[in-house]
Amino acid sequence: MEASVALRPIDGVHVTTLIDNYTDVLLPDEGPIRRWGAAGSGGRAAPVPDSISVTGQAVDGLRAEHGFSALVELRVDGAARRILFDAGVTPDGLIGNLDRLELRPDSFESIVFSHGHxxxxxxxxxxxxxxxxxxxxxxxxxxxxxxxxLVSGPDRAFELPVPSRAAIEGVGFEIIEGRQPSYLLDGMLLITGEVDRTVPFEQGIPNHQAFVDGTWQPDPLIHDDQAMILHVAGKGLVILTGCGHAGVVNIVRYAKKLTGITQVYAVLGGFHLRAGPVVDETVAALALESPTLLVPSHCTSWQAQHALATAMPAATRPNTVGTRFEL
Ligand SMILES: [Fe+2]
Incomplete structure (x- = not known):
């Protein structure tokens, strides 16, 4: 399906961070970025009852956790169409934040998962x-x-909780599997499927394994990792990554290849960058793309976030739960 169908341009997209590793209620709005909390215009905390304050009312807050979830709201002809991208880590984290943001999950048309972690x-x-x-x-x-x-020594391994197909289908969700790119929402949203791995310095997670055919086998590339792509008219591609296990540079290049659009407007999500030479190489490669907005989130280390912000100070901004990017 590569580039056989043009990605339909949209008037705009609002991306609201529902779950991320970070919270900061003192950040002010900036350009198209609406911050949630005391200083921004993206909403603020509601009172909650407590037993130790003078008034009996404390202030609630959005929960940050080691995970990622975003609401993607396409703006087309004055209407909004909503899709959920990922769901965060704790069973009650996402629904709690949706309630605090007064967003109803039955308003979502579908859910896209970046990968199975x-x-x-x-x-x-x-x-x-x-x-x-x-x-x-x-x-x-x-x-x-x-x-x-994840194997960290001869006798040390952390087994990741595995999603149950039977349980998810049991609720009624309609599972749609794909390795290839897929167009959703009448051709206005593209999910990449398996990302072309062309960048030599993006090698995945060396100590990551999968239980296949009865044995633990190397699974460093995490082939299920996929991204979401939109085309905002006149501005370029908006690219959302989950954990970025495919490599954020691989993802950006694949998004350009699939769509034939070269202008990168925004890249948001987890870049799964930690430390070492890969950070410098990634920063240099992303700088060549000249994104207007770069939001390294979730699993992007502080070293990588600082390196990106140093190289692209006008484009790089931090993510926080509740932030709405009006793109
Ligand atoms: Fe992750």
């Missing part, structure tokens, strides 16, 4: 409980269901 999936639990019975479509790659672990 639990820090992007398990918040579906609270959403499923709220929806009760649903037939909402859920888009993912077949490797999403893999049993996986």
């Amino acid at each position: 639990f820090d992007h999936v398990m918040g579906l639990d609270g959403v499923a409980r709220r929806l009760g019975s649903t037939n909402m479509p859920v888009y993912l790659h077949p490797d999403f269901w893999r049993q996986r672990r």
